[in-house]
Amino acid sequence: MxxxxxxxxxxxxxxxxxxxxxxxxxxxxxxxxxxxxxxxxxxxxxxxxxxxxxxxxxxxxxxxxxxxxxxxxxxxxxxxxxxxxxxxxxxxxxxxxxxxxxxxxxxxxxxxxxxxxxxxxxxxxxxxxxxxITLVAIAYTLFGHLIPGLWGHRLIDLEQLISYQFLTTEGLFTIPLGVSASFIFIFILFGAFLVASGTGEFFIRFANALAGHMRGGPAKVAVLSSATFGSISGSAVANVVSTGSFTIPLMKDIGYRPVFAGAIESVASTGGQFMPPVMGAAAFIIADMLGTTYLEVCKAALIPAVLYFVALLYMVHLEAVRRGLKGLDRSMLPPLWKTIKQGGHLLLPAVILIAFLVQGYSPMKSGLWALVAVVVISWFKKSTRMGPRKILTAMEKGARGSLEVALACACAGIVIGCVTQSGLGLKFSSLVIQASGGSLLLSLVFVMVASLILGMGLTTSAAYILTVILAGPVLVDLGVKPLAAHLFVFYYACLSCITPPVALAAFAGAGLAGSKPFATGFESMRLAIIAYLVPFIFVYHPVLIWQGSWYAIMLSFVSAVLGCVAIGSSLLGYLAGRLNLLFRAVLLGAAFLLIMPGLYSDLGGVALLGLIYLLMNLAAKKALPVSTQA
Structure with missing residues (x-):
């Protein structure tokens, strides 16, 4: 050497x-x-x-x-x-x-x-x-006293700034770094152990065995595997690269357009970040900042996440029907029962994790014992057994995987310290409310744009933290429930991964699919349209985040699923046949009525959806004799 x-x-x-x-x-x-x-x-x-x-x-x-x-x-x-x-x-x-x-x-x-x-x-x-961004916050703290009017503040010198940041838990060492140092690290390590045990590969094999033979099977496999694995990985881009390297070529092989294949994988991978139970570790930050339980955050995120993936699966199916695509031959797929026998035990750690959380153990303790369970359960089968080398490798990968979050939380802490020390946090609400004229809708649009812009250059967690410390109080002052306000910001921080001009997950999918990055980004936005709409709905009607009676929650869920069908058919132009522009517009209106909670709006949406479906069926029956004679 x-x-x-x-x-x-x-x-x-x-x-x-x-x-x-x-x-x-x-x-x-x-x-x-x-x-x-x-x-x-x-x-x-x-x-x-x-x-x-x-x-x-x-x-x-x-x-x-x-x-x-x-x-x-x-x-x-x-x-x-x-x-x-x-x-x-x-x-x-x-x-x-x-x-x-x-x-x-x-x-x-x-x-x-x-x-x-x-x-x-x-x-x-x-x-x-x-x-x-952090340096701008520091500069504002040190020189903001020179700014006249409401945007200015009292004199803060360098000694006061450093003391506040370094010697208290209000700056560098505030809540985000605290969450990273406790909950998040353990769950990132848990994810690394799951990957090392072969759980990620099992998710893909299981999804293939379950849905690979269906119409557009590989695309459905991409959605199912990315939803499960993405929740654990916490990084949309990492999820695209890991699962997409397998699913995207298969989607292209059976006839999906490259741009559609890349978009499906990037949208599914992004959705994994707000799919309970893990939600890419963001659930812990939200819970800590709200002072609520981790389970409350997961429960609130469940219905919007399910709607997201229902809409995505439906659009995948419609695209396959519209283009006459088939699934993979069963001879190319692993048998379902054999797949479960070989790797089904790898799902037990996730079950143990949820069981511990439901029993009231802290997320940190639950994550620790779920991690131990990964090692113990991996020994059930020789093919998944984790020896000392695998364990040490998983530990190193887990530590490496925590670095982005840890440093993002540290920088976010500095910004939070600057915002609180300068008093900007207290003034920002009145400034935004004044700019929006007191309009909640306009304020929501401002916050959405801020989340999307910050998320383009930051991790999801960092974008959420920075936006919510300023914009969260604005929404709460306008009457939004705190949990709905935090989830609103978080959703758009996630969606920045597929929103051009800097759509990192979509660009990663485009690279694997060999499609144009911007075309893939806009296709991703189209496929994820439900996620751009639902946050506005649950702000105005928190029933979608489990704020209401069981009857209201179930009724809203069922009607929102029908809304997903309507919006998917409208966007792809297909429902029991190809739709003209008028029918697509009617279905779009039906989707809004169905997704918006309320008995009368639901009845109106069902009527419109049923009418279009009936008309399309009648048209298909009239066309049948003609095609038969031909």
Whole structure:
């Protein structure tokens, strides 16, 4: 081995050991209880920054070659500085309390270092968007006193800013980082263990065995497998790449257009982020920010998520019928019962997770024991057995997978600190209400646009947090229920993944399908139309998020499913035959009436849908003798 290869091997070992140390710390606290906030959160952030600095070097390849073996010195120096600052706050927080929170010169220097390091680590792993937003927030805090009028605020100097960010739990170490340091890490690790045990592959095999032979089978497999796996992975793009590499070529092989195949996979993968039970770990952030239970968030998200996938499956089926596409030959598919026998046991950890949550255990404890269950249950079959090597690999992948969320939450914490310290959070509601003229609908549109724009450059969790700290109070002040307001913001943060001009999930699907990225993005928007509408509905009528009587909830659900049928037929132009423009417009109106809760609107929507269906059937019967004679 050359000297550079030796250094590379050593660095890889350091990365692995750091990742394993991060996992060990979080597994210990999941079982035996969290440390105080000013210990748990800095230690979590320290592991995350150290891994990012090792995995994503500061220097480009050309600069590394010029510097020789010593090119790692800068990264190591940054890790040492970050460790010194974060260990300082974790070990000295008691003395900080004793002196009433007064900052020393050392506190201020180390606090400034941590803020800089967090910004750089976030830039390395996520790009410049979130650090730029954070720097704008810092600049506003420091110089906002120069702005006249309502947008200005009192003078805040650099010492006050650093003290607030570094020495309290109101800035850098606020709720988002706390959730990342407790719940989210365990669930990302749980997802990594599921992947290592072969659960992701089982989802695809099971979906193939279940639906692969149906009309447009591969597309239905894409929807089913992405809905299940996407909830666990938490990343729409990662989900597209993992399941799409298998499903997209099959969709194209049976006759789906490349742009449609890429769009189906990206829409299904995006929907996985708001499909309970895991919801890509966002459910924990929402629950913590609202001060409610994780189960309440999952329950509220269930009906909109089901409607999303019902609409998507229906449109997949219509496209197959319209184009005369068939499913895969059964000889190409795994037998259903054999598939269940071989891998059905891999579903047990998810059942155990839900059982623990229903029994009232904390999400962190539930996630820990579900993770243990993955390892134990994997030993039921030789083909899925997880040995020590697989376990250690899963731990390293889990730690690596947590880095984006951890750094996004840290940066989001800095922004939250700036918003609260400057008083912008309190003023923003009145500013938006004033701009919208007090109109709830206009305010909702403003918030939707903000969520979509922020989500284009950030992770879903970061986009949700940044939007909701400013826009959440606006909606609540206008009479929206808090849970509905938070889910409204979250849905559009998710949908940014398929909304051009920066639709990352759609672009990933286009790459696999060989289609044009923007065409795939707009096709994705068309297929996901129900998700763009439902958040407005549950804001005005919270019955869709389980706010109401059982009778009202079930009636609204059934009518909304019929609404999905109407809107799918309208968009694809098919219902028992090809629809003309007038019938498509009537069905679009029927869809709005059906999705909107209310007895009279439901009856009107059913009447219109039934009328169009009846007319199409009559037209088909009249055309039958003609085609027979021909």
């Amino acid at each position: 050359t000297e550079s290869q030796n250094i590379k091997t050593i660095i890889q070992w350091v990365i692995t050991l750091t990742a394993l140390g991060m996992c060990a710390f979080h597994l210990y606290t999941a079982q035996f209880g969290l440390f105080s906030a000013m210990v748990q959160r800095p230690v979590h952030l320290l592991f995350a920054c150290a891994l990012v600095f090792f995995i994503h070097p500061a220097l480009r390849k050309t600069d590394r070659a010029a510097m020789g073996p010593g090119w790692r010195i800068l990264d190591i120096a940054m890790i040492i500085l970050t460790a010194a600052a974060l260990i300082h706050i974790a070990t000295e927080y008691k003395s900080l309390v004793a002196r009433g929170g007064a900052a020393t010169d050392l506190d201020l220097w180390l606090g400034g270092i941590v803020i800089i390091m967090v910004l750089d680590a976030t830039r390395r792993i996520m790009g410049p968007a979130l650090p730029i």
